[in-house]
Amino acid sequence: MTNTSTIIETHTLCKNFGERPAVIDLDLAVPRGCAFGFLGHNGAGKTTLIRMLLGLTSADSGAMFIRGRPMPAYRADVLARVGAIVEEPHFHGHLTGRENLRVVAAVRGPEAYGRIDGALRRVGLSDRAGDRVRTYSQGMRQRLGVARCLLSDPELLILDEPMNGLDPGGILELRMMIGELVAEGRTVFLSSHLLDEIEKTCDAAAVIDRGRLIAQGPIETLLGGERRELDVGCDDAHTALDVLDGHPSVAGARETADGLRIVLAGHNGIADINRRLVGAGVAVFRLEPVRESLEHRFLEITSRVGAPS
């Protein structure tokens, strides 16, 4: 029933809050060993799904599998190698950072104690580990939350909006850290509203809208899949259109302010397009693949586009 290449799978998962559906027939498949982004507007159902995955709230129907085992039936076994931050990391403010980790290590089991210093070092909190957490900034709390996740030597980290409260430097460090964690073979499941960050950090993503999964796959596929376009900056768009008419690599073309936008028919042919244009006397000063932003794609496929504000 489960695929060994996926670390999270859900099948027709549903959750209602009273009459209001929060998650509807969700079929999600998160590949192992990647950074996976989970996108959605506020209230789309992201946190509800995360809470169901972690056994914090029950599903009404459907099935969930984490690390190949059904949840919540194998909850203890499954979550022993899962680290999670849900919504925002919470701590006992009157305890120090290290003491907060000791509290969780006590619950995790004896091996977790041995990981406390390493986890603090890894998130750059060794110097402040003896300070009470109530004196920590939001960014430091996020880092301590990541350190808490590392106590379980996690195969899977579930991070709900981990960039919240981080300054640009902190965001860059966290992005690099996620890259390291993935390089170690871990999977990072990352929910965020910072679409640009998901695009920079993740290999694959899913988009949820009003409880329904509306897209999932590698980032490149989400950004437009096989449709590739090329902007050509040139001095004579008319001639360029004539030259490229019938070219095997060109599926379509139209004039733009400084040249052409070409819809490519295949992955090759850009060099030949350039050669033919130059050969026909067209001065080419720019060849730029059109890269759609995840933000644009997200807004395009979610239901708020066109909705009355």
Place this chain on the structure above:
Amino acid sequence: MTMGMGRSAAPHGGAGSRSSAPRGGALFTTRQMIGAEILKLRRNRGVVAFAFLLSVVVVLLFFGYNAIQHASNPAQNGPAGGALRFDRAARVLGLYFGGLTAILIGSEAGTADISSGVFRDLVATGRSRLSLFFVRAPAAIIVTLAFNALGFLLALAASFLLAGGQPTPGVSLILESAGWIVLANVVLAGLAVGVGSVTGSRAVSLTAVIGWQLLVTELLVNVTSLGSARDALLTPAAGQLAPFDAGTGVTMATGVAIAVLVGWLAVPALAGAWRTQTRDA
């Protein structure tokens, strides 16, 4: 303050390097979890300060006040120490101020994880919710008894040092009083942990338990028309087992008193366990 980027800083051997569920021995883990609960309580300055005030400072004030009275008018006021004063100090520790310490610490233990939001993170470790609940009571009891032991030792010392010509408490009275204080505080701390775990709010828990114990119970005890229904109240049942006259105004069979205490411990514990199990984290 940068996040370490080197692999050498990794606190582990990487994902998938070993099998899951490295839980360790149950006894070891339970001990560690109780230790963690105690850590949360003893590092809470507010709780520690008030517990010290209620268990130790109150005893100091009790004997200090009596000592001043005795010094100012020895003919009218007997010595501040002796067996009689010891009885009264034990009653204060068992039913009133020591009981408040138990309620304060029990409420904090029952609500700390929920009110701080850490409960969610602890549940997300996969550890059973029941085990998270059942380590709270032992921790609360240990911390409560530590403070009340200080108060008790202080009362004992004062009873001997300030006895004057009065008889001092005997070994049997001392041991029985200690046992009774432990019993009363165990029940009150357990009750407060249970109520705290049900409500999830320290303020609500403190108000409910203190209000019930110090106001409602005191009122009901004096409603004689309730007859033996008053046996079901915690304070008279605890008073019944005291090695001296606890002055609750209600008497009952020892077996009934024990059953009532067990009920006051068990029912809130079951309710707290149920709520911890079913609460949305």
